[in-house]
Amino acid sequence: MKRLVKQTKGNTRLASELAIFSGNANPPLANAICRRLKVRLSDCLVGRFSEGEIRVKINENVRGKDVFIVQPTCPPPNDNLMELLIMLDAMRRASARRITAVIPYYGYARQDRKDQPRVPITAKLVANLITTAGADRVLTMDLHAGQIQGFFDLPWDHLYAVTVFEHAIQRKRLAPLVVVSPDVGGIKMARGYAKRLGAGLAIVDKRRAGPDSTEVMHILGEVKDRVCLLVDDLIATGSSIMEAAKALKRQGAKAVYGAVTHAVLSGDAIRHLERAPLEELMVTDTIPLTSARRHRKITVLSVAPLLAEAIRRIHDAESISSLFDGMPG
Numbered sequence: 001m002k003r004l005v006k007q008t009k010g011n012t013r014l015a016s017e018l019a020i021f022s023g024n025a026n027p028p029l030a031n032a033i034c035r036r037l038k039v040r041l042s043d044c045l046v047g048r049f050s051e052g053e054i055r056v057k058i059n060e061n062v063r064g065k066d067v068f069i070v071q072p073t074c075p076p077p078n079d080n081l082m083e084l085l086i087m088l089d090a091m092r093r094a095s096a097r098r099i100t101a102v103i104p105y106y107g108y109a110r111q112d113r114k115d116q117p118r119v120p121i122t123a124k125l126v127a128n129l130i131t132t133a134g135a136d137r138v139l140t141m142d143l144h145a146g147q148i149q150g151f152f153d154l155p156w157d158h159l160y161a162v163t164v165f166e167h168a169i170q171r172k173r174l175a176p177l178v179v180v181s182p183d184v185g186g187i188k189m190a191r192g193y194a195k196r197l198g199a200g201l202a203i204v205d206k207r208r209a210g211p212d213s214t215e216v217m218h219i220l221g222e223v224k225d226r227v228c229l230l231v232d233d234l235i236a237t238g239s240s241i242m243e244a245a246k247a248l249k250r251q252g253a254k255a256v257y258g259a260v261t262h263a264v265l266s267g268d269a270i271r272h273l274e275r276a277p278l279e280e281l282m283v284t285d286t287i288p289l290t291s292a293r294r295h296r297k298i299t300v301l302s303v304a305p306l307l308a309e310a311i312r313r314i315h316d317a318e319s320i321s322s323l324f325d326g327m328p329g
Helices: 027-037 077-093 122-133 146-151 162-172 184-197 239-250 269-275 304-315
Strands: 018-022 044-048 054-058 066-070 098-103 137-141 156-159 177-181 200-210 213-220 227-235 255-263 280-284 298-301
Touching (some): 018 304, 027 066, 098 304, 122 146, 137 304, 156 304, 162 184, 162 298, 200 239, 239 255, 239 269
Parallel strands (some): 018 066, 066 098, 177 200, 255 280, 280 298
Antiparallel strands (some): 200 213
16 A cells, blocks of 8 residues: 655555545535645535435545545534544445544544433444444544443544643743532543643532532532533533533632533533633634634634644554543543
């Protein structure tokens, strides 16, 4: 197999081996990845029939190619998941040599275990669907639950957005800095951020009052007169971050910032964000932000360079471990 190489006069050799496709979930991210790799986004029709069924047609030859499908399963999750599954099936039937599902945001990840009687493990069901549809490999970022990797019997590459946030935070020169996990489950991620940033560590002990509401109980760690950085993998309604930020300010925090990988921002998230004592909420572009979900406190950082480098290394059969050296896990 030919390797991915830098060329000064075009990348025709690269384009003959590598094909990057996108559904309708996040075309701007797919285009940014292609610009980084200096290849064009491959041509594929992903539309709807009159009754609403998803229609997919690959408009170029992919036989023997190394195909990457960039498609986060973000809102609307069911439509975007079905697009991904149908595209995987189309690529498999078109005789692609290898198909990698690039899922920057893995939807249904919060349903990763039976925490109540008679509930499904939907994250496992989605894994089965992706495997059956024809994926040979999965590339994703900041999973809500790391054990989801075990739901697949496929090669899996799990990237972390901490490097993207690290550079932005260092430019702000926040000091003295404490990295705060908004719940006990996020300690591992928060420890990774604290290590990279040379900062202290604190934990918010909270009690979940319902699926979309929380109550802060205690702050574990020293936050008084410090700049606090709340880190998490996703923000949905924003109630957790709002309550955590309020609790940190009550404990004497000098300022509170947020760094969250996946900006789902559903329900009353924007209203919660407006009321939260946050100086700034940094998010990535794994999920596209519509105009209705934009806010003056939100800063969007791109993960396209990180994903592009991972795709290049997978294509060239190189190690990607250096991309998350020193990160959690």
